[in-house]
Amino acid sequence: MLKTKLQTELQNKVNKKIAPLFSKYGMDFSNLESSMKWKPIVLIIGNYSSGKSTLINEIIGTDIQRTGQAPTDDAFTVITCEGSDKPDEVPGSTLINDDRLPFVKFKQYGEKLTSHLCLKNIDSPRFENMAIIDSPGMLDATTEKDRGYDYMEVLGEFAKMADLIVLMFDPHKAGTIKETYSAIRNTLPEKSGEDRIIFVMSRIDECDNISDLVRSYGTLCWNMSQMTGRKDIPHIYLTYSPDIASSPKAADLWPQERIELMEKIYAAPGLRINHILEDIDRQVHELQIVCEAVTEFTQRGRKLFMKIGKITVGLGIGLFCFGDVLTNSLISLPQQTLISSLRGEGFSFTNLILPLIFLCSALALGTIIFNNFGFKRLLQKTLSNSRDLVNLENEYRRNLWDKMSGKADRLLRNKKANDIWQGHSGNLTKISRFLDSDLKKYYEKLRS
Ligand SMILES: Nc1nc2c(ncn2[C@@H]2O[C@H](COP(=O)(O)OP(=O)(O)OP(=O)(O)O)[C@@H](O)[C@H]2O)c(=O)[nH]1
Ligand SMILES: [Mg+2]
Known part of the structure; x- marks a missing residue:
């Protein structure tokens, strides 16, 4: 509560003292403006069918998002609790015109994106001060161009607003995430960006055996070192959905970090005010x-x-x-x-x-x-x-x-x-x- 008050105070101060100077020096204030607005955001991104929507359903406790083996979802869905007096679903065209929300900047990406953006209002106290965004699964680079809007750039814009970005892989496609990562990395601030991304290898229960998992994990690590240019590999959460696990014995076979991952996501709102300060500072x-x-x-x-x-x-x-x-x-x-x-x-x-x-x-x-x-x-x-x-x-x-x-x-x-x-x-x-x-x-x- 205290932090929310601090956020409003900061917002007022920056708007009053600094915002006019941004326009005076030809600089774009909209990024800072939207990063100070609204509630903490967790962005879930990754390959198609990597288990993004499944994870979100698990966190929320209902099947709010559709799941499926082929590319299933081609929309950005903002899931949050706005109150029972608000509509259950708000279309993109309303979101991009609501100054209270940080989505106004998406207007510039055109009609195609607007029609692939919506907000789902859920009844959950946890989500009163938090929003989770499900995103269209990453396809290959050529297919991305057919979406009718600049997918990478839009992803980057969402990443800028997010307090936590969960980048999901699955063992079947551990080597094809480079573009997503670079899109996000390029848009995040140099110093503060790295700690906002967490890496998840999901669906590990589908590996036939441990050597299968190690092979996928190795491929992922190799790709990550190529992407980050660093030799030290950040922590990769190895997880699967216990409800969908391919074998009832999965729990015996695969130790996993689903709970740790969920806790990290629940803790995201705590990072918010720090991120706002970092963004303002930068x-x-x-x-x-x-x-x-x-x-x-x-x-x-x-x-x-x-x-x-x-x-x-x-x-x-x-x-x-x-x-x-x-x-x-x-x-x-x-x-x-x-x-x-x-x-x-x-x-x-x-x-x-x-x-x-x-x-x-x-x-x-x-x-x-x-x-x-x-x-x-x-x-x-x-x-x-x-x-x-x-x-x-x-x-x-x-x-x-x-x-x-x-x-x-x-x-x-x-x-x-x-x-x-x-x-x-x-x-x-x-x-x-x-x-x-x-x-x-x-x-x-x-x-x-
Ligand atoms: N065995 C197993 N299946 C999973 C797991 N997580 C998701 N699935 C299945 O994998 C398929 C893809 O999951 P989704 O949650 O739809 O994946 P997504 O990343 O949202 O996919 P898109 O919306 O297409 O980008 C679905 O059929 C899920 O039931 C898991 O941990 N283990
Ligand atoms: Mg999905």
Whole structure:
């Protein structure tokens, strides 16, 4: 309960203090917005017929999802408890238009996806603060293209929202999951992502004997090391459904981790607030580095303007005082210079006309030089080496910059000379204050 309150508080704070800055720096706030919304989510993905729906039915305690040996389900089904006053089933077209829910971003994937998305409202207290998403089984890469929407991208979007992703394999297809994994891995944050995925080898009761299981397990481990690029293999839950087991003696033959897996899934809501904090932390740091780059660029722009300005003003004053002396000696105009008029030859305001024209021309020339040459050259020079716009003192900052430099470059490329007067350092202070003070307080609250 306390955590839900913390989540609302955080959401309000981020919406008020940080959200406007995201749009100011051309960054997408919708991911962070949807990750802060709603309840904890467990996403179940994997090959077709790997036992996803069976596991969900077991967790919920009713046959809410259809199961079958061939590819059975081609929809994303969000299962949760919304209350008895709400409809039992909500279609995708309603979900993507409900701002309260985190599914609005799926609108962009089109009608085909919307018609393959729904919410099932179940009567279960456990699911009041949790949702589980059943997904269409992974087919092969070519068939995925026929779905009518970008399946991998959609899967990635769901993965971003999830607090726990259960990636399911079965012994029959232990070697064909690479694309699913890479789709998810690429969309998850570098540091926090790994701990959100758990791997499950289901239907192990269908192995004929232990060597059969070891062979499938070995294939899976090999594929996983290829996918993750790591030699250490994460824990793989070996499980089967006791209700469907192919042999009544399965329990004697196969020790399994179904209960541990279920407990891990039930514990997912506890990870929620941490994930929200991690997401905020990561995305606000991304915003900060972009803002830093823009701030530094505008400061350089202002410095250059001052430099050109000093020369221009110097030239302007010179011309104001002596410009008419020069024209007088060259073309005998004006007949009386400003200086001679001040020396006592009778000053009149007409003596100021030419000096003022000289002064204004010098200032206008300075502005033209800055706008058309100085600023453009500065922009080009900056873009050719934008790395030195920001402080890259450690590996974290270097990686962050590698990720965000494209965004910053695009922003800078659209800058006009006048933009150097926009105040960015105030925004930078706001962001830093949010990270160093507000966010730290929430981390502390969570620890206490
Ligand atoms: N023997 C055995 N059969 C299982 C087990 N889990 C699921 N099955 C069966 O395997 C088939 C596929 O299971 P589903 O739960 O429909 O698989 P799915 O991953 O949801 O499949 P799609 O919806 O097509 O992606 C069904 O016939 C299930 O009865 C298990 O642990 N052991
Ligand atoms: Mg299914």
